Amino acid sequence: EPEVTQTPSHQVTQMGQEVILRCVPISNHLYFYWYRQILGQKVEFLVSFYNNEISEKSEIFDDQFSVERPDGSNFTLKIRSTKLEDSAMYFCASSVSGYNEKLFFGSGTQLSVL
């Protein structure tokens, strides 16, 4: 079965540094998402992306965050200046369409900010 691929699986960074998390969604999918899960907490929606623009974003997704689809296959999440509280597992997901469709999630990138 096709899958969403995320790299790296673990990322360690210093507070204040920029990080880019990478994802390769399933090839025929048109909608892309980022979620995160702080250790022991709920999975939280960050942003949805379609047709090269953000469709919806949560309050968490402030100016420090940005997303991009730099080419036909990758989808990235950038955090400009990381904070300790950005430490979390970040999940990328994709779907064929945006309405009443199942999301396919990647296995996540564990981000640790020191």
Place this chain on the structure above:
Amino acid sequence: DAKTTQPPSMDCAEGRAANLPCNHSTISGNEYVYWYRQIHSQGPQYIIHGLKNNETNEMASLIITEDRKSSTLILPHATLRDTAVYYCIVKGGTSYGKLTFGQGTILTVHP
């Protein structure tokens, strides 16, 4: 999107059916019921979804009550690999893939 209520944990014997309940009494007419699961901090995995009719796929069955205020996910023959957190999510059609995860039900399947 409507709020859901699930028991925090459930146990099931391997090979038996696991029946996971979910209450969503404030669900509105155009909202679907979705079930996902998360195995040990992996990415959530889609299981099944439905509007008002019962649904079945290779993983599970979804039974939605006639008034749509509650539903049950049935894993017909649970295995140890089904041990996971199961999330019941109600979602309308107005937001692109924005799933609101709650705490879910921790299902533990015992040998």
